[in-house]
Amino acid sequence: MRTTVGIIGAGPAGLLLARLLHNAGIDSVVLESRDRAYVEQRQRAGILEQGTVDVLRAAGAGGRMDREGLRHDGIELRFARERHRVDFPALTGGRSVMVYAQTEVCKDLIALQIEEGGPLLFEAEALAVEGVESERPRVRFRHEGREDVLECDYVVGCDGFWGVARRAIPAEHSRVFERTYPFGWLGILADVPPSHDELVYARHDRGFALLSMRSPAVSRLYLQVPEGTDAGSWADEEIWDELERRFETADGWSLERGAITSKSVTPMRSHVHEPMRHGRLFLAGDAAHIVPPTGAKGLNLAVGDVVTFARALVHLEETGSAERLDAYSETCLRRVWQAERFSYDMTTLLHRAPDATPFEDRVQLARLRRIATSRAAETDLAEGYTGFPLD
Numbered sequence: 001m002r003t004t005v006g007i008i009g010a011g012p013a014g015l016l017l018a019r020l021l022h023n024a025g026i027d028s029v030v031l032e033s034r035d036r037a038y039v040e041q042r043q044r045a046g047i048l049e050q051g052t053v054d055v056l057r058a059a060g061a062g063g064r065m066d067r068e069g070l071r072h073d074g075i076e077l078r079f080a081r082e083r084h085r086v087d088f089p090a091l092t093g094g095r096s097v098m099v100y101a102q103t104e105v106c107k108d109l110i111a112l113q114i115e116e117g118g119p120l121l122f123e124a125e126a127l128a129v130e131g132v133e134s135e136r137p138r139v140r141f142r143h144e145g146r147e148d149v150l151e152c153d154y155v156v157g158c159d160g161f162w163g164v165a166r167r168a169i170p171a172e173h174s175r176v177f178e179r180t181y182p183f184g185w186l187g188i189l190a191d192v193p194p195s196h197d198e199l200v201y202a203r204h205d206r207g208f209a210l211l212s213m214r215s216p217a218v219s220r221l222y223l224q225v226p227e228g229t230d231a232g233s234w235a236d237e238e239i240w241d242e243l244e245r246r247f248e249t250a251d252g253w254s255l256e257r258g259a260i261t262s263k264s265v266t267p268m269r270s271h272v273h274e275p276m277r278h279g280r281l282f283l284a285g286d287a288a289h290i291v292p293p294t295g296a297k298g299l300n301l302a303v304g305d306v307v308t309f310a311r312a313l314v315h316l317e318e319t320g321s322a323e324r325l326d327a328y329s330e331t332c333l334r335r336v337w338q339a340e341r342f343s344y345d346m347t348t349l350l351h352r353a354p355d356a357t358p359f360e361d362r363v364q365l366a367r368l369r370r371i372a373t374s375r376a377a378e379t380d381l382a383e384g385y386t387g388f389p390l391d
């Protein structure tokens with residue numbers, strides 16, 4: 001099998017890249033180790049930055065998002081039983097975010113790829129990436145019980161932290177920067193309308209809580225829990241009681257309860273692999289970087305990566321210059337590190353460390369009050385949350 005760009009992974013990054021390349025007249029093949037049902041059902045991110053929304057619309061993949069997604073013009077911060085709303089458009093020149101689940105983004109892109117795009121092979125397990133320092137890299141993969149080889153001009157690894165792409169970069173060329181946090185998120189989906197029309201980020205002495213949503217009828221909520229917590233160890237009513245404590249306000253706001261349909265625990269860590277390119281292998285999304293979910297940056301960073309790659313390849317096709325491809329890693333990492341910084345700031349602003357001292361508690365509250373009383377500090381948060389430029 002032969003193509004211009006071999007894409008490993010049919011998450012939102014790989015699928016969007018295939019769409020962008022198709023629209024530019026560049027052929028690609030997407031290899032995905034899981035079946036279609038799994039890809040369309042796995043729960044991940046749900047907040048799309050303004051830039052991501054704009055890219056999906058321009059790619060012809062924004063129709064259902066615009067019909068069913070929920071535009072949000074702000075978030076609410078809660079601390080010391082107080083409430084403070086951050087108004088995104090007023091602080092950023094009109095930017096907002098969209099609540100639209102990753103599962104739905106994948107469904108839309110899969111449908112487009114099958115109808116209009118190049119080959120998309122499910123249950124095609126990438127076994128190794130070879131020859132990345134040559135002009136003809138290849139991906140060995142297993143599909144329908146037999147091994148095959150995909151020969152490419154370029155390979156883009158969108159196969160996540162545990163995928164094979166990153167392992168093709170020799171250790172002597174790699175640098176890893178990471179931080180593991182001593183807590184995680186216990187997340188639930190519940191069949192109950194959201195108790196607030198925008199996301200609520202709550203800092204409490206008992207730990208962080210987040211009120212989010214997947215639709216007007218389905219709520220998504222999170223609790224900070226100790227690292228290694230088993231989701232099954234929390235009874236449903238215990239979860240609701242704890243959420244109620246952490247969201248409590250002085251004005252009598254109440255949390256609506258409903259049937260919990262799923263619960264899981266997400267670990268918290270920051271991770272960056274440098275460089276994001278070696279030879280003709282390019283890393284994108286979780287294959288290159290991971291952020292704690294507090295800043296809602298993971299999916300959006302992956303979008304930035306593949307947009308950068310697609311634009312660079314189009315530039316090469318149009319001008320013959322590989323300058324932008326050569327600068328891929330440096331270009332992406334500038335945005336990655338800003339997102340890492342923002343996600344770290346949000347995480348340390350809102351989560352209480354297990355060994356936090358009274359001094360650290362007071363500093364957290366002072367940081368939150370600064371945001372609530374300073375337009376400059378509030379603007380910095382709003383600009384980071386709605387997204388850093390894709391260029």
